Amino acid sequence: MNLIFRLFIRLLWAELQRRFRGPTGLLDEIRLTFRCLPTDLDANLHLTNSRYFSFMDIVRVAMMVRSGTWQRIRTAKLMPVLGSSSIRYRRAVKPFQQFTVTCRVIGWDDRWLFLEHRILIDGKTGEDAAAIAVMKTAFLGPDGRVATDKLIEVVGFQGTKPDSGPLIDRVRDVDAALTA
Numbered sequence: 001m002n003l004i005f006r007l008f009i010r011l012l013w014a015e016l017q018r019r020f021r022g023p024t025g026l027l028d029e030i031r032l033t034f035r036c037l038p039t040d041l042d043a044n045l046h047l048t049n050s051r052y053f054s055f056m057d058i059v060r061v062a063m064m065v066r067s068g069t070w071q072r073i074r075t076a077k078l079m080p081v082l083g084s085s086s087i088r089y090r091r092a093v094k095p096f097q098q099f100t101v102t103c104r105v106i107g108w109d110d111r112w113l114f115l116e117h118r119i120l121i122d123g124k125t126g127e128d129a130a131a132i133a134v135m136k137t138a139f140l141g142p143d144g145r146v147a148t149d150k151l152i153e154v155v156g157f158q159g160t161k162p163d164s165g166p167l168i169d170r171v172r173d174v175d176a177a178l179t180a
Helices: 004-021 049-067 069-075 148-155 167-178
Strands: 030-035 079-089 098-108 113-123 126-141
Touching (some): 004 049, 098 167
Antiparallel strands (some): 079 126
């Protein structure tokens, strides 16, 4: 809840960019930059693990607003829900350090839309990944889960489905292991 002001500011900014610069495409990466504030820290004085997910939530919603997808899915009475997430922490984000959160669609199957997030910090050789995550998302409508083909139709995507390689298969394997 304490990220609510950051959320509203980012959503307003995404809407202004969509209106004045035009919408992004469904497969375009979106990047938002934040600063690690004292309220984002844990007892080890770095960005707390749960906050990574909160920032990713903000960027996912901003991506939908910026692309014009949010309005289309709300008109169709659809609601995004997160099915699973896998994250790998690589480096700490320190107090007051600036970091960038990216989001992009990496693929989909008949049930799920797969998104990749990266938390990037400035490193010795440019941008270093502090964390990398893959999210599995579905959309629910008044009659339940919406097939991904229907979702792609609702958002108006006309391009070619991306080839995500073995990553989506690995996410499925992890999910299968967790359902036992």
